[in-house]
Amino acid sequence: MTPAIKLAKKQGINYQVHQYEHDPANTNFGLEAAEALGQDPQQVFKTLLFALNGDPKKLAVAVVPVVGMLDLKAAAKAAGGKKADMADPAIAEKTTGYIVGGISPLGQKKRLPTFLDQSAQQFDTICVSAGRRGLEIELAPADLLLLTGGQMAAVAKL
Numbered sequence: 001m002t003p004a005i006k007l008a009k010k011q012g013i014n015y016q017v018h019q020y021e022h023d024p025a026n027t028n029f030g031l032e033a034a035e036a037l038g039q040d041p042q043q044v045f046k047t048l049l050f051a052l053n054g055d056p057k058k059l060a061v062a063v064v065p066v067v068g069m070l071d072l073k074a075a076a077k078a079a080g081g082k083k084a085d086m087a088d089p090a091i092a093e094k095t096t097g098y099i100v101g102g103i104s105p106l107g108q109k110k111r112l113p114t115f116l117d118q119s120a121q122q123f124d125t126i127c128v129s130a131g132r133r134g135l136e137i138e139l140a141p142a143d144l145l146l147l148t149g150g151q152m153a154a155v156a157k158l
Helices: 003-010 029-037 072-078 089-096 118-122 141-148
Strands: 015-019 045-052 055-065 084-086 114-117 126-132 135-139 151-153
Touching: 003 015, 003 126, 003 135, 003 141, 029 045, 029 126, 045 072, 045 089, 045 126, 055 089, 055 118, 072 084, 072 151, 114 118, 114 141, 118 141, 118 151, 126 141, 135 141, 141 151
Parallel strands: 055 114, 114 151
Antiparallel strands: 015 135, 045 055, 045 084, 126 135
């Protein structure tokens, strides 16, 4: 059981875990998850870390649909910064305790400011990584925000 699942269980959140066989040759982790689970790719979200104002250690989390991209300008604004860049993968892994392609917004080693794209509001539940490649957790967007202390923001380019 990953830290993400433990957190949801401990907090008594309604959730469902989905597992699939990850193809090591596939580096498009989010779309792979959507296809393997037969889910609408707009309802499956990826977890991206970004660095604020040129400081590689000042990180925040964006949770965006796998069919979209992170809008760095919007993410910086949501996080109260002037500019944002994608986080260095090694720093992202060290900070969250998860590996790239399996980074969950839940149960990270260090709690970071988290922004869930507002497109999640159209769904009763969304899927995000449960902390490992080939493992997704499905939960209500409001529960994701509750567990991460996050907020809704327009941070994706769809």
